[in-house]
């Protein structure tokens with residue numbers, strides 16, 4: 001038995017969905033052309049008029065928007081309604097250094113809450129759940145988004161925000177939280193804290209909704225084990241609204257994109273050419289219902305692929321595969337493309353936990369890459385007291401990891417296996433990469 005939040009939309013036949021998207025796109029293009037000088041200038045320069053857009057088949061005629069455009073237009077350049085109609089701003093977490101401010105009307109907030117509500121229902125949430133939200137609240141979209149969705153579903157909402165692990169665990173046990181919402185890296189930290197305190201039996205969690213940063217399947221398994229839950233992925237970005245742009249259903253084979261609000265495309269990041277379904281490329285979104293900050297053909301820099309294959313959950317909305325990382329996360333080391341997620345896969349497959357850091361540097365003319373990874377509590381406990389003996393074991397472990405990384409990436413990686421608790425824990429998005437080369441750039 002499914003407990004859909006909005007089956008009339010979420011299971012709509014694709015032909016009908018396309019018609020709905022077309023009608024909304026035509027209206028949205030007219031809206032931005034009439035109300036935003038930036039769009040008018042861009043469309044005029046590209047020789048496209050609102051009359052040229054008859055439906056989604058004409059989408060590719062519109063110019064792209066990039067993060068640099070958002071920076072240039074900061075703060076009000078892309079506003080689609082008078083400021084007096086706006087009721088909220090949110091801002092990106094600035095992971096890639098450039099902050100973006102997004103505006104919302106009350107209707108825009110309702111759409112966003114609804115998207116998050118659908119995600120919570122897809123993870124099995126009902127009004128009887130206790131939804132523990134420890135994404136950050138404030139300018140970051142994680143907390144406010146899931147908070148709004150949780151209210152719509154009717155869960156008892158715990159607006160915990162991030163940090164203060166002791167308090168998180170106290171409320172989680174005292175109030176019997178059943179759904180946990182936070183970044184996957186913080187979920188892993190909570191799992192670690194629960195194990196250390198022997199609290200696993202006191203935890204009533206059944207599901208987790210984790211997103212805002214890339215995470216691997218291996219990390220999903222570790223978190224599910226540590227917390228005794230089913231872990232669901234959720235994706236979003238401030239520019240497009242926040243979390244809930246797409247979410248996993250129980251099938252967990254990609255995240256359904258909420259196509260009644262956002263039209264996705266995958267493009268070749270170098271040429272801008274639209275790629276056929278199934279090919280990996282840069283994800284591009286067009287918002288067709290939001291009014292205050294209506295981005296058309298926004299280049300997310302996230303890399304993934306789409307599939308509209310039938311899903312066993314009954315939802316017809318297209319699915320995006322877990323982003324392998326954003327194009328800005330990709331490091332080019334010794335001429336080779338390296339994603340942190342590839343490194344995470346190797347480490348977790350060798351029994352480590354997701355407590356690691358990648359340091360990239362340039363010495364002379366050549367790149368260096370070092371991966372520091374922590375011993376797990378079990379590995380640490382098994383270490384001999386004798387320093388020389390311990391050194392031997394650590395060296396052997398470092399060699400094993402280096403071999404695994406060489407096989408995965410094709411380049412030599414320096415590995416340091418360090419003691420438990422040496423690498424800083426994150427409360428929000430984890431900082432996995434320190435690229436010292438950028439200091440000299």
Ligand code: ADP
Nearest residue numbers: 092093094095211212213214234235236237238
């Ligand atoms: P910032 O760009 O400053 O991090 P946001 O907080 O809006 O700003 O983060 C949005 C970005 O976070 C996305 O573009 C994507 O790169 C990443 N992200 C969000 N959810 C996921 C997810 N489930 N899997 C992988 N990456 C994600």
Ligand code: ZN
Nearest residue numbers: 249251311313
């Ligand atoms: Zn599904």
